[in-house]
Amino acid sequence: MSIDIPETNFPRVVIIGGGFGGIQAAKKLKNKEVQVIMIDRHNYHTFQPLLYQVATGGLEPDSIAHPLRKIFKNQKNFIFRVAEARFIDGEKKTIITNIGDIHYDYLIIATGSNSNFFGMKDIEEHAMPMKTIPEALDMRSLVLQNFESALLTDSLSEQEAFMNFVVIGGGPTGVETAGALAELKNHVLPHDYPELDIRRMQINLIEGGPRLLGAMSEQASEKSENFLKRMGVNIRTNERVLGYDGEKVELGSGKALESKVVIWSAGVRGETLPGINKDVVVGGNRFKVNTFNQIEGYDDIFAIGDVAAMITEDFPRGHPGVAPAAMQQGVLVAKNIVKKINDIPMEPFKYFDKGSMATVGRNRAVVDLGFIRFQGMFAWFVWMFVHLMTLVGFRNRVVVFVNWVWSYFSYDRGTRLIIRRFEKQADKKLDPIEV
Template identity: 60%
Template structure:
């Protein structure tokens, strides 16, 4: 593979500064390659703690870390704020918001976005939570609606402002439901003495038969029990029919009046244009071979949430979790070096280190291989794992201090409305909005 015109070394372009992209870049440190990373933000987001930003427990800066600073000692690394819009495999270039960029090797690590399954009504009115800007929008909406509820004279008028419906009972939905329940149980009447706890309702909805369906039945049962005891109404085997911004309706006729619908029911890969539709699999993921190389190409790779490595062991691809992206990133970095040197590549093998989910104070579930446990010890393990996984010493210290303060006071976070969130109006000439099915 020849180097690009601007360098005597092969240029590796990485689209995305998430968990996978970071590992590719680190694996190429001090190697005879030039690394260029592109991302629409100049920071890495620690997504597992987004829900704490959304509920005001943590500030956004404590779960974000500068991508430039993270690689300031890596001499062969460059970074640009840009979005990749089109891949041109025939020219070995990509079109971006800052112009055309040439590559010798391309790694698509662009992650995923919220999947609304084609329902434009829900897409417009519900709130996603896949990025820091979205988490902040959710925080400000939540706080604004609590402020609005204080101004309403009757319980009926307050109801839609105080009903919170979370669609999707995976880790994000479960953790956010627990955080909202704790806000109601420990903070609501302190901040808003005019309101009553029993007026704020938290619903967790999923079409699957149990919460945390990707984890063990033991973890699922414990999580549901924790949530129920905290006052969350858990609705499983329930499919959302529609949401118009005022009322969410479910198949079978049940409905809830609410202005707060948070959607975490599915994700889909964020794939730039330019690849053959035949290799775009279910969930908008790119089909790869056993070394994470995009099918049909010698020098394009896809990793993490955007990749679909279909094998007998993984007929639906790997789960969309951080550990998959991290391990794929490490393997891909090594394999790019193997290809440059003409060496034999290594097949990707995923090692499942286990799953963790927290439900609230002293409550978490853990599946670590054959070892499964719940409660306080699982909560301590969850905190430790997430703390050491954060980028930056300052972030670790800030998050730890916030957690200690919240644990002691039962009243963590400042919950300031720094800017108002206003949902855009539906265009007047919009076509009729279809249902999800």
């Protein structure tokens, strides 16, 4: 069953995914002689770099989401549908979705990535991922529910399990989440829960490699470790996680950590789609693409961003899974498709590394810009400025800015709300409340 989308005389470019890459590709096709169709599971774009602030009560979910229709409201050749792609039929040039089939002339797969549990089913079942807004909201609820639950038990060891947070993965998300939890511990929770001894709250950050922020400079790793330690985070590097059953995290070193909240930020895998030749799915579950982002063996199907692996001499494992790489590929693929339509040779991708940064807490961030590296308060201001400017939508920028200024001066987090209870591993002994 084909879905009802107006036909035009122009070639049709279908973009799957409204993330950083997909949006740039669609924007770049404005006023070009193509019909642009975007589909996404959500009707909004998610600004993933700030999800951890939603999860820790610093920002409201709506502040980091932006309606996709609104972004493109002035783009006449753009059509949007809320839909989930299920299968690509490269022969028939058709995408099978939950709302029907969509024909394409050119296809851009910009589906991004999802949490990679490396096959560990028990972790997938019990740990909290943090890749979508509903997941971040579930984590926010769970963190707060656990403190409420800690109040209901006499057992000190059970209380400590409720207050023991384990963050797995020492990349930017893990570092930022651990830092935000430490700020909750130091500034917010003692006021909210005077009956609990919040000093007993633990934040454990576990990293398999030898240092945090492995993709950044050693200087950044060292500084972020110092910052986190000073804020009270226990860091365990060179430590593998073997399993988590909802109660206990088993570590490669033989130790075990009793914990009711385990946050998983140890890896991602591309959100590939069935139908494409499986042989071109490489490490990290990504589509192998050439320098024009064409999937190997396909002339009219492009993959960009986290779901693409463009293996070159400089990037033997593909480009980093960050917003700038996806955005640059989105822009270039859009240009190349127009060139292809007009029989002009396409341009190969060249990554412009904008540097990388991570924030640990107030006045504490680390920034690597090529050989320029700095840490501390100025880095923190740079981090905030860059993130504010990258947020989609002026209103979101204003609201996030107001929230940050407010938090800075009040040492407070505004949104400690359990809007919907998270039931996955809520205390089973409790009779659930109907809300």
